[in-house]
Amino acid sequence: MSSEITKMVIGIDDTDSREGMCTTYLCALLRDELSSFAQVISEPILVRLNPTIPFKTRGNASVALFIECDDKEKIIGHVTDKVSSMACLDNENTNPGVVFVDEEQFDSVSDKLSSFFKRAVKDVITIDEAKELASELNLEFQAFKNGRGLIGALSACGAMLDPDWDHTYEFLAYREKDVWGTRRSVDESSLFEADKQTYPDTWDTVDLVNDMVVCVPHSGDPVLYGIRGKDAGSVKKAASFVVSEPVERVCIYRTNQGTDMHLVSVSSISDIEEMHSYILEGEVCSEPVTIRGGHTIFMLKDVSGDVIDCAAFEPTKNFRELIRKLIPGDRVVVYGSVTENTINIEKIKITELSKAYDIRNPPCPSCGKRMKSSGSGQGYRCKKCSTSSDIPEKTEVKRDIVPGFYEVPPCARRHLAKQLLRFKNEEVPVFSGR
Structure with missing residues (x-):
């Protein structure tokens, strides 16, 4: 049954594993699928959390969508079913979390979710804390297995509801499903050209000093390449130079990457x-x-x-x-x-x-030849002239x-x-x- 039109933020995290899948891909897929019966209001959010967490999957990223719909229950059911079917649930370290924040809750939960997001980037947060916050705020959520993904899902919602944090953008291109796990085909020279044409508005596409491509991953996930930069237009322009295998879909994310937020x-x-x-x-x-x-x-x-x-x-x-x-x-x-x-x-x-010095045995004042050490802490002595000194020659060097x-x-x-x-x-x- 349809309901009144409402806005909704959807946060998702921890659907991937070190072997495959990607939470950003799932978000891009959902954005495209939900567009057939809801309106996507803004670009999706991609936030990286505390990089030192030992039980993260790969990049410790979570995502959020902002939509407007007239059937909230249909949205919740579709998202939950898609996470359930596509997440790497067989992997012991994959513990997805999904959070739904309704428009009527925005004013009452924004501050707490924003604080939680900023803390999750810097601090160590437990699963119990995440579950307690979701329950305290009366949010609808789904925790799969131990529910660790709730931490990232809540954080992504907090980021979406808080406009006041430093951000950059990333253009992500995804592979066609039948080639996942195989060697990627991206023309490296086109990536160097993309960098040449758009740097410094984009960055970390290639590494010029080490003559390396940086933006193409090597794991079995769906990402073909990712271009990072200061705004959506710049990353899209850089991507236009890339020559590669067929692309299934693309998505531009607003993100806290490159911000030192941690x-x-x-x-x-x-x-x-x-x-x-x-x-x-x-x-x-x-x-x-x-x-x-x-x-x-x-x-x-x-x-x-x-x-x-x-x-x-x-x-x-x-x-x-x-x-x-x-x-x-x-x-x-x-x-x-x-x-x-x-x-x-x-x-x-x-x-x-600090000043640096070249320390040498001092010259003999009589014959000019270098004195010899008399032993540790015993100074220097010229065997020919029997002269001695306690002070080495000290010359400042650049x-x-x-x-x-x-x-x-x-x-x-x-x-x-x-x-x-x-x-x-x-x-x-x-x-x-x-």
């Missing part, structure tokens, strides 16, 4: 918790070392003297060369997520460089690095990490990872 500023290492992301200023207090696997690590000290490891992991490629040039005494601001008491660096701002803002290359960029090209009014030079 980061929290702290002044003290004692404020840092596992599975959270931070901006932390401090002093380099150890020489960077490269360990097995190619990861480069140094220790950072805060004002209280506490220390924490900071790492440029192997996937950051040439960014590690910059990190290896740091020396004790340099002052930096690091941006990144914390796991196992180590900050995974996404960006670094070098604010002050550092092969300058203060500024540096980022990892596009091939290592995390979804939420803000690209330096989006930074404005910086007081130090900005060096793009491209």
